[in-house]
Amino acid sequence: MNASVNMPITRERIVNASWELLRECGIEQFTMRKLAKQLDIKAASLYWHFQSKQQIFQFLANEIAQKVVLSAQNEGDWKEQLYRFGNHFRNQLEKYPCSAHLMIQTVPSGAQYIDLINHMLKIVEPLPISDRRKFSSIACVLNFVLSFELDKYQQHKNDVAMKGVRQEIEPTVGNLPEPLRRMYLNGVFSDLGSDSMFQTGLKILIFGIEQLSMTEKET
Amino acid sequence: MNASVNMPITRERIVNASWELLRECGIEQFTMRKLAKQLDIKAASLYWHFQSKQQIFQFLANEIAQKVVLSAQNEGDWKEQLYRFGNHFRNQLEKYPCSAHLMIQTVPSGAQYIDLINHMLKIVEPLPISDRRKFSSIACVLNFVLSFELDKYQQHKNDVAMKGVRQEIEPTVGNLPEPLRRMYLNGVFSDLGSDSMFQTGLKILIFGIEQLSMTEKET
DNA sequence: ACCTGAACACCGTTCAAGT
DNA sequence: ACCTGAACACCGTTCAAGT
Numbered sequence: 144m145n146a147s148v149n150m151p152i153t154r155e156r157i158v159n160a161s162w163e164l165l166r167e168c169g170i171e172q173f174t175m176r177k178l179a180k181q182l183d184i185k186a187a188s189l190y191w192h193f194q195s196k197q198q199i200f201q202f203l204a205n206e207i208a209q210k211v212v213l214s215a216q217n218e219g220d221w222k223e224q225l226y227r228f229g230n231h232f233r234n235q236l237e238k239y240p241c242s243a244h245l246m247i248q249t250v251p252s253g254a255q256y257i258d259l260i261n262h263m264l265k266i267v268e269p270l271p272i273s274d275r276r277k278f279s280s281i282a283c284v285l286n287f288v289l290s291f292e293l294d295k296y297q298q299h300k301n302d303v304a305m306k307g308v309r310q311e312i313e314p315t316v317g318n319l320p321e322p323l324r325r326m327y328l329n330g331v332f333s334d335l336g337s338d339s340m341f342q343t344g345l346k347i348l349i350f351g352i353e354q355l356s357m358t359e360k361e362t
Numbered sequence: 363m364n365a366s367v368n369m370p371i372t373r374e375r376i377v378n379a380s381w382e383l384l385r386e387c388g389i390e391q392f393t394m395r396k397l398a399k400q401l402d403i404k405a406a407s408l409y410w411h412f413q414s415k416q417q418i419f420q421f422l423a424n425e426i427a428q429k430v431v432l433s434a435q436n437e438g439d440w441k442e443q444l445y446r447f448g449n450h451f452r453n454q455l456e457k458y459p460c461s462a463h464l465m466i467q468t469v470p471s472g473a474q475y476i477d478l479i480n481h482m483l484k485i486v487e488p489l490p491i492s493d494r495r496k497f498s499s500i501a502c503v504l505n506f507v508l509s510f511e512l513d514k515y516q517q518h519k520n521d522v523a524m525k526g527v528r529q530e531i532e533p534t535v536g537n538l539p540e541p542l543r544r545m546y547l548n549g550v551f552s553d554l555g556s557d558s559m560f561q562t563g564l565k566i567l568i569f570g571i572e573q574l575s576m577t578e579k580e581t
Numbered sequence: 582a583c584c585t586g587a588a589c590a591c592c593g594t595t596c597a598a599g600t
Numbered sequence: 601a602c603c604t605g606a607a608c609a610c611c612g613t614t615c616a617a618g619t
Contacts, residue, residue, distance in 0.1 A: 192602095261541070291505070332497075354572075
């Protein structure tokens with residue numbers, strides 16, 4: 144598959160091939176044997192460079208975290224920063240296949256992951272709330288962005304699975320309960336992973352964090 | 363394993379055994395062969411009752427969704443309702459093993475899942491915002507609760523994996539960056555899946571949704 | 582109708598052996 | 601140091617055959 148015939152196998156080449164394989168097959172079809180084939184070696188050879196499949200995934204997740212932190216920029220007050228960061232984070236996730244899956248499956252022990260958390264903590268640092276609440280706040284944002292991408296991936300998978308099998312879902316529209324039915328007919332579901340939905344969610348979170356700080360101040 | 367020697371295999375018995383197996387092994391070790399062994403039958407037999415492992419998972423997820431909707435009660439204004447529902451949802455998820463995993467992996471096509479969405483939509487129905495924003499709002503809440511349980515599960519897995527290997531994490535505390543270091547020393551991480559963290563997250567979301575409605579009204 | 586034996590086409594991982 | 605052959609201990613799923 145790979146053009147390079149005799150280039151030595153490096154960690155970097157394995158990582159590149161992994162991204163390619165993830166893009167082609169998705170994470171559930173990602174296989175050590177397929178990965179090896181892509182590099183024109185045998186599966187067993189991979190274990191000289193990485194001690195397990197899980198470790199490869201960890202490495203990929205760390206790479207994403209690193210990219211996110213490195214290319215992030217902080218300007219403006221905490222609200223602007225958090226808003227910008229949310230969007231930036233999402234943009235980065237979209238560049239890598241299965242990125243959200245990788246980050247969720249991963250134990251957040253890598254240095255890059257820690258940097259990511261810390262970067263977010265610094266944004267909410269000036270807020271007049273307890274450390275616990277700061278942490279809760281950024282956990283919300285992090286989980287929101289990740290699960291947003293996760294949902295989009297799931298939905299895309301459903302879409303390709305349902306290809307042409309629309310007749311199985313169409314008849315059920317009739318007995319959808321209200322208000323779901325109305326929303327479905329208004330096409331609310333067609334923009335399930337859309338940008339506007341993301342912006343709304345992020346807005347909710349930032350509004351909420353702001354409000355949390357304000358009520359805290361009073362007490 | 364099961365006491366019943368000659369009871370016929372029913373869908374219900376398979377489902378019960380599945381819950382048991384999930385509780386014992388977790389979702390990643392859930393195996394058709396193990397499930398069969400628990401019922402004193404062969405793996406192949408399961409395929410007469412369910413067409414695939416995925417379908418069993420779907421069924422379990424639907425069962426959770428159903429329980430959540432059925433035992434939910436709506437009192438008070440939308441804020442109270444949403445707050446109560448968030449807690450109720452989480453309580454139900456905690457009763458079932460791997461519940462969040464099941465619900466995330468699942469395609470939200472089952473009637474029970476639809477009822478769940480619809481139940482939440484009804485709560486935010488009186489809000490003066492567009493349908494799209496209503497949908498975004500409840501998606502946020504849903505994802506929050508699910509990813510909260512997901513994180514807790516992950517963290518628990520890490521804990522048992524790290525059992526007695528503390529010395530590998532302890533030395534790194536020294537070079538944790540600020541403000542993460544301070545928070546770690548203050549024990550913020552010890553209550554990672556705690557109730558107070560959940561309440562804070564939920565509060566943020568509800569505050570945020572409220573704020574969203576207020577700014578919408580102005581325009 | 583319901584269950585099983587036996588197989589198929591895979592997995593991740595290990596390890597002695599090769600170069 | 602780096603790679604492979606061959607195996608181990610599994611998977612989910614199918615299907616002819618049994619009762």
